[in-house]
Amino acid sequence: MHRLFCNLKLVDPTHPLHLKQVDLRVQDGQLVEVGSALDARDAELITLDQCSVSVGWLDLEAEVGDPGQEHREDLVSLAAAATAGGYTQVGLRPNTFPAIHDKAGVSYLLQKGKTLPVTLLPIGAISRDTAGLEITEMLDMRATGAVAYSDGSHSLQHAGLLLRALLYAKSFRGLIMNQPLEKTIAGSGQIHEGLVSTSLGMRGIPSLAEELMVERDLRLLAYTDSRLHLSHISTAGAVASVRAAKAQGLHVTASVAALNLLLTVEALEDFSSNCKVLPPLRSEADRQALLAGLKDGTIDCIAANHTPREIEAKEREFTYADFGAAMLSTAFAAAATALRDELTETELIALFTSGPRRILGLPTVGLRVGEEAQFTIYHYNEQWTPERRDIFSKSKNAPLLGHNLIGRPVATVNGHHFNSLARIKASE
Template identity: 45%
Template structure:
């Protein structure tokens, strides 16, 4: 089948056509022509403002399968990811049972072969993600785990982290950790500040993130290896990573694409769809996130997609689970909240090149003769996500019914074309 992308602006620094408007012909999953001439095709995608880049990669998403399919399964997460422009998604290991065996890694990889999205399994660092005994990481790496993380469970023990950093150096593996001192965040509901005091809710202090980042960086300096921080949210934590990079440590980090969309002062009080971990922080923290994205301290933007069923969210605020869905809105939310900070080229880099560099995945080239791994989007279209149109099984999002700017048109990956219905 021949697919023609007509007059598409190409965002691909490795391509000779970077930032140029070209016609792109994809035949049976291969890019066969890039140029200004019109080509015959079975289907033509032609829309004003069409842009194309290498397929986007999400480094932090909850799948649900096996064991928690009522929240999300492999098929619905693939549909949501493709609708959001992602062609590859790193799946957290926090399912039932935890992804900690070769069989579990192989299950995710094999099940995703026929899907339009490549699901990349991350394996647990510790058995059952309990933070105590290390998993068989060498075996898991050989089976195809792209990284090691306890996912939504922050690793607490310094001794365990130290051993894990030493262990993954045997195969140059990547350790990912969500920095949070859980004793300091216990019973916390939102960012600790004036807003939490005014609302009478126990706060989650910035210190809980910052002390763990400092500790982890000290351990990294001691052991060596590669370390990635997931979901940073505070100014001091970002500054610590900036200094560590300048000192030559092999450290990278990401932030949730929604983290700059709100501060603790402008979330809707007691609406559990604004309850995320780490929480929406202060204006100072949001400014630091923007600066970190600009200067390259922050390597990637992630969806932090964490679906929950109605029973887990439609509760009193202090009883509801943390997390929101964001695969479908990840780009639009970032494009809307960061429009005064990042150019479209810089924003795409945080979704496409940045994650691949962290994970050491090959960069898809937009060149004739290459396999098509493409995201199609328009950064200028305004749209409103709705519950009815959401591909995810869960509907826990503060962005439903809110106008956003920047729309994914579709993806081309594994020879499969997925287009959002409005296009």
């Protein structure tokens, strides 16, 4: 028995049938045939009207609670949220307890992920316990399967440590990742510094807190000639700095969080703690700069910035609520809604497929016969409004509940794993 996925628009500019209606035949986890009107005898037919198919999507760096905080998110619930969001591969930040700061931690994630419908890509910590003090054995983690190195949500405050990490990683072409936020400037800020923070009487997080660290990191990158990824940039100044660095030939890439493409700081005027995220939602001018950065290639991919938090950490006085949003299930819809008039469908999909793989230096994946099946089926034009039952994370701190969105993942295939929204809901 094999599966035949019928009448899908193929979105893959490297494929000769790009933008054509095709059928895909999958047998024993492999893509064995792609074409039109394929023979359906003895096949399990799967027909999804008005849908497109692309290479499987990759989220660059999601947060998970395993090990240590499984009440927020375990690997099974993360996989459910990811497949509902259209992802076949997910990079995992090292912010766990204990942190993923050695080869044992990397091995733990890879072993536990073997039976999951998504492929886990561990990101090793730069510093022990992501404390920003003592550098880790990155080469050991690379040999075990780490794809990059970051302290995740803990921005690297110590310039000397980042310098040593860039030099260390350069010896084996490793990738260093940092989410830029100068904490001595951000202080106890809650939201973007500006008119809204002033009107609400809240301490703001200045754009300078991000932009100063971006400039620092780029100077260190130029000095070392290594590889650097700036995670989730959010300000116009950061976009301009990355654009200039790329023009100078520096080996720098950048991502943007999907939520920052759709919402601005005004979403916090009702004190919604689910919209309290890092980087913070910024001004409309910043949002427009992010859109421009995607259009001209300054920003290389769109990330979910998935940071699940339990209800007790969110439903409390705003000042004391944790930062973070559960975004894996709705990141594509947020981006597709925000970018509908800015990018073509093909350009948008590249930011979920070839963009993140190029950042990590992973092999190019295509819808090629004879290779392992790895693809995402989605409805580019479906209009929908997320409800709690659409958020498959253990944590429901989802800022887009009740928002009208356009674009929705429908199913994923990753080797022998076939997951559709209908199947995920049936297994709840």
